[in-house]
Amino acid sequence: MPPRGAVGAALALVGLDAEVVAATYEPSAKAGDTTTIPLPPGERAARRVLLVGVGGGRPEDLRAAGAAVGRAGRGKSAVVTTIGAGAGAGAQAAYAEGVALGGFTPPSWRSERSQAPKPPAGQVVLVGRYDADAVHRAVVRARATMLARNLxxxxxxxxxxxxMAAQARTLGRRAGLDVKVWNERDLAAQGFGGLLAVGGGSATPPRLVQLDYVPDGATAKTPRIVLVGKGITFDTGGLDIKPAEGMLAMKTDMSGSAIVLAVLAACRELEVPVRVTGLLALAENAVGGGSYRPGDVLTQYGGRTVEIGNTDAEGRIVMADALAYADLELDPDVLLDIATLTGAARVALSRSMAPVYATDDRLGAELVAAGDATGEPLWPFPLVEDYRAMLDSDVADINHIAGLGGGGGSITAALFLREFAGSRRWAHLDIAGVGRSDVDRGILTKGGTGFGARLLLRWLEEMG
Structure with a gap:
């Protein structure tokens, strides 16, 4: 069938007949499929028309269509689009996210600028009836995702x-946040034994960063949410060293901290109605004379002792310090962490969705709903109490990994982290599978994905 309605009218504006276009090009309606129609030279400002399939018009369809438009617009001065005009606010938000993320290109360190990836379109003009607030919010959330990817x-x-701490200071100042940084001397003086142990083998010492956002008009009764992000700036595995192939992507092992930083940096522009604190647990897990060892017993913040089973399970150790600090010092209403934590999560759910663990069913459901709205799907995983015994230690309060043959690696990692969250409403997002992409298609580019930034912002926005 020939394109009708707004599509037919748009084609007519550039001198194209809808029926002729349909017969000649047979454009696909599948979401994200594109058909390019070059325009003859003349007085038109436009050089080509792009027909984009929108499937059934669902938000996920429009997100895919937006990604196609964003990709097609790379290197162009402007893109004019009518897709999504008149649709619901959720669908229009999804389309705006798709355009922004599809057009994203990662930074490059090439010596020749001509070899660098094409930049996103200079501007995207929406023609028709759009919900300006929904589109603006979607773009802000997408920008947070792009910031996390860049980092x-x-x-x-x-x-x-x-x-990373310096980036947090700069971004925090721009976003009107209070920022505090602990250096290695501060961490030692205050008992952050996990961060010090993991970072001990590196020439670049660990840091802990706290960022605080307070909405206008907040009172002592305004809820406080604390977000903890894993920030391993490179992971060799420590003395339990990774194989060479396993290290290739480890510059992205700080994605959790990048996501938390990006979320905090966007809170004021989105007028998030609750107080939000971000904690970035930053260390490099390297091999050196000061490296921590399998069999060591560490004292985490707050005094709990931990027996080390494998130095390549370092993320939960630095996060345990931050979670305990949040529980003991910050009195959060909700405590949440996000981390590229376990290979078991990637095995269980591959690259398309992430497990979410929660001590409160309502909290878990809220996060799942936010992920559905932003195209970052979560799947509820259980905190299996029978598995807790696998973390028992003969010499310390707890072992940080399950015993040999224990299995359920993502679950036991979550159970370990729960020990440091106290009795708080707590949730854990294990983004080891979805936090990195090996492909360059749709809204994804190779490297860090920033998965979780948009869903966390959406969840925070709706807490008022």
């Missing part, structure tokens, strides 16, 4: 804990 792909010879 994730910075090479680790540049990106160390101090560098």
């Amino acid at each position: 994730a792909v910075v090479p680790s010879n540049t990106k160390n804990p101090a560098w």
